[in-house]
Amino acid sequence: MLKTPPTIALQFIACLLLFTLLSPLAKSQGINGKLLSPDNKIEINFQTAQLDKKSAATPLFYTVSFKGKPLFKPSLLSLDIKGAQPLGSDVRITNSKIMPVDNTYQLVVGKASKVRDQYNLLQLELQENSAPGRKLVIEARAYNDAVAFRYIAPEQETLQPGYELMNENTEFHFSNDATTYAQVLPHYRSMYESEYLKLSVSAFSNQGGVKSSVLIGLPMLAEVPGAGWVAIAESELQGYSSMYLTNPSGGWSGHTMLSRLSPALDSSGIAVKGKGSIRSAWRIIMIGDDPGRIIESNAVMNLTSPSAVANTDWIKPGKASWDWWSGSLGADGKPAFTTANMKYYVDFAAKSGLEYMLVDAGWSEFRDITKMTGKVDIPELVKYAAAKNVKVWIWLYAPTVMKQMEEAFALYEKWGVAGVKIDFVERDDQQGIEFYYTTAKTAAAHHLMVDFHGSTKPFGLERTYPNVMNYEAVLGMEQSKGGTRDNPDNHTMLPFTRMLTGPMDFTPGGFDNVKKEQFFARSDSPMVMGTRAHQLAMYVVYQAQFGMVSDYPAAYEGQPDFEFIKKVPASWDEIKVLQGVPGEYISIARRKGNDWYIGSITNWNARTLNISLSFLSAGNYTAEIYSDAADAAINPKHTAISKQQVSNRTVLQAKLVTGGGYAVRITKNK
Structure with a gap:
């Protein structure tokens, strides 16, 4: 019988012992x-x-x-x-x-x-x-x-x-x-x-x-x-x-x-x-x-696929005037869903430097989105708007889009429509998800931008198809037309929750600002809870590449704080979250080019926030500040507007009343 040499035997025992020690890991x-x-x-x-x-x-x-x-x-x-x-x-x-x-x-x-x-x-x-x-x-x-x-x-x-x-x-x-x-x-x-x-x-x-x-x-x-x-x-x-x-x-x-x-x-x-x-x-x-x-x-x-759209030059973020939220109120303060009244909204967009005007539900048949109802002439409106350097978006009913997408989108491209707001999708099963992709792809082929409403939350589609500008999937300001669910408690929760995955069409810009106890829901010319500065700040706090200026034109006439909405961009180069607690308050800074914007909002608790500008590069800047006026807790429409010289060593003190806000535009001095 062959005998194992002692050295080999020891090596075998050592290997066996090592294997035994490692076996749980294995x-x-x-x-x-x-x-x-x-x-x-x-x-x-x-x-x-x-x-x-x-x-x-x-x-x-x-x-x-x-x-x-x-x-x-x-x-x-x-x-x-x-x-x-x-x-x-x-x-x-x-x-x-x-x-x-x-x-x-x-x-x-x-x-x-x-x-x-x-x-x-x-x-x-x-x-x-x-x-x-x-x-x-x-x-x-x-x-x-x-x-x-x-x-x-x-x-x-x-x-x-x-x-x-x-x-x-x-x-x-x-x-x-x-x-x-x-x-x-x-x-x-x-x-x-x-x-x-x-x-x-x-x-x-x-x-x-x-x-x-x-x-x-x-x-x-x-x-x-x-x-x-x-x-x-x-x-x-x-x-x-x-x-x-x-x-x-x-x-x-x-x-x-x-x-x-x-x-x-x-x-x-x-x-x-x-x-x-x-x-x-x-x-x-x-x-x-x-x-x-x-x-x-x-x-x-x-984690999303890169852009599938080769030429994206036609895709332009921007803000829009919008008829639906106010009840399609006209210059006389009365509702009118007509071509003439939509031209009034186009004129407002042109005067305010807004890129778009959105025509909401009612212009087409629900079951045939290639046929107009006769209330608003979309081709005529598009032509009228183009002369004023404004482009037109139109509202669509999702179940009908599923049936008529190719035919309808080709028609809208011929009309010169810029984008489509597709509402009541109400599904995100496998076929529903495929609808989002098919819609985005088909819309891109016809140079149409897309805003999904009644939809699922964002899931990165806007990187693959950057013509997808926005999603709703949010308890937004439309709720003010029917009840009290749209309020500062909700506003301060959304940046930490819904907004984590992408843009949201919250539709801010309500200028009939009231206290909680003054509020009551109404469909035409709705009220909003919280201060005017709170509404301004939401244009910075919330991400929305296709942003609504939701109130009717007359609501903004003669209002100096509307200047902030006119100037604030709809797309950004950089974001910095400065401070915040979910459901309580938040301060966000966003950069576009060389300019920075800050938005701060609070829930129903008044508070003072110290906002460090250490994120600024070296140099001197001018801060244009829109804050709650001293009496804003009593008169929520009152905004204090001021200018201040600042640098990256400055700490701004933002005094927010109950339901208050603070909005800042910072430009570098020449």
């Missing part, structure tokens, strides 16, 4: 799935391990930490494909690749014109432990302000000739009972026009032991105690369905949110149908020390 595969942000402050770690002692399965899960503190505990990941066990419920990691990426791109429209896209990329390959041995890839990115991942099921025999995805089981298991700022929606066919509620994650599961069916729309902001702020969002949805969240635990200790995909309208329960490979939307977790850093994040745009 089993969990955690070492292969770790990804750090470029600044090493954020870590996302994908692993497979036996989490349930009753089962030998090794499901896929991830964890997230920020500056060494846990944000998300082990959160399961899998795809629920019809006719098979969830893909990801029992897998092993077979390979992983990590590489750094750093580039810069330009945006036609967005919160910034130039964006740095720096991240570390992970490609994680997995395979099922048992037959049929399906393969799964997780593609992940770690930015300095976010992590993101998506599922890719490569084309394989088990997905042929096609697949039906019932759901996506993506968990977000908070490390603590996070405080969320969440929009609760009634069903999958809403218009995302509900309030954002400040509630703990566990509040959504406390249903007396019954599993919660509450739907939460994205984005959802949350503060994880002692760890940081996060926001859950999504991007790049083409070919997929929109994601919602729910808390499935049914108990008071449940700190987990679970994904729910918007199902098809045919009651089949199927969310996504396809052939070949499965590629999900990006699941994004934006991260920061404070919520202002999340507002500044470009994660949604970074």
Whole structure:
């Protein structure tokens, strides 16, 4: 019998001991799935391990930490494909690749014109432990302000000739009972026009032991105690369905949110149908020390495909006069939806330096958007406006657009229409999402810009198709026509929630400013709660590339504070969030060229804000300030206008009354 030499035996024992020590790591595969942000402050770690002692399965899960503190505990990941066990419920990691990426791109429209896209990329390959041995890839990115991942099921025999995805089981298991700022929606066919509620994650599961069916729309902001702020969002949805969240635990200790995909309208329960490979939307977790850093994040745009429109010279952000909000009031103060009255709004736009005029519902037949009702002659109005250097947008009914898109858009291009406001989309299932992409592409082919209303939230489409200028999906100022939901409490919540994923057509500019106790809803010439300066500041606080000047022309006549609205841009080069607390107050600075603008608004609590101008480059500047007048708490229409010499050492003191605001234009001295 051959004897093993002592040295070889010792080496064998050493290797065996090393293998034994490493075997838990090999089993969990955690070492292969770790990804750090470029600044090493954020870590996302994908692993497979036996989490349930009753089962030998090794499901896929991830964890997230920020500056060494846990944000998300082990959160399961899998795809629920019809006719098979969830893909990801029992897998092993077979390979992983990590590489750094750093580039810069330009945006036609967005919160910034130039964006740095720096991240570390992970490609994680997995395979099922048992037959049929399906393969799964997780593609992940770690930015300095976010992590993101998506599922890719490569084309394989088990997905042929096609697949039906019932759901996506993506968990977000908070490390603590996070405080969320969440929009609760009634069903999958809403218009995302509900309030954002400040509630703990566990509040959504406390249903007396019954599993919660509450739907939460994205984005959802949350503060994880002692760890940081996060926001859950999504991007790049083409070919997929929109994601919602729910808390499935049914108990008071449940700190987990679970994904729910918007199902098809045919009651089949199927969310996504396809052939070949499965590629999900990006699941994004934006991260920061404070919520202002999340507002500044470009994660949604970074994770979206670059522009598919070769020539974008015709795409022009701008502000518009608008007939609908005031009730189509004319020069005589009476409503009139006529060509003559729309010319009155065009004249106002031209006089005020506004780029556009929007004609709202009523000019076309609902069921045939190629035929005019005879109330407003669009070709005549377009010709009249062109002579005054104003372009015209028109309102459309989404269900009819779905049927007549190509024919109608070709006609509008012939008329010379600049853009279309498409209303009552009310869906973001797979077919609904495809409608957004098809509309954007077809509109671009006919040189039409788009404003989606009655819609889902932004998901990055405006980078791929920069002719998409705006989305509604917000509890906006239109609510003042019917009730009290549009108020300063709502105004100060929106920048930290709805606005995180992109532009929003809130439609500010109401000049009949009143106190809370003076307010009552009316359809024509509506009132707005809060001060005049509050309305001015919203043009800076809110991102809207196609911005409404919502009141009727006579409301602005002789009002010196209207100068700020005339001057404020609709697109920006840079953003800085200076301070703020969700639902309480916010100060945002935005730059266009060499000029800076500041907008500050507060809820119903009066407060004084110290605003440092340290973001300015060296030099001397003039600040044109529109602030609440000394008596604005009693007379909300009163605005104090002043000028002040400032530099990057200046700290402005903004005194905001209840429901107040503060708006500043800063220009560099020559």
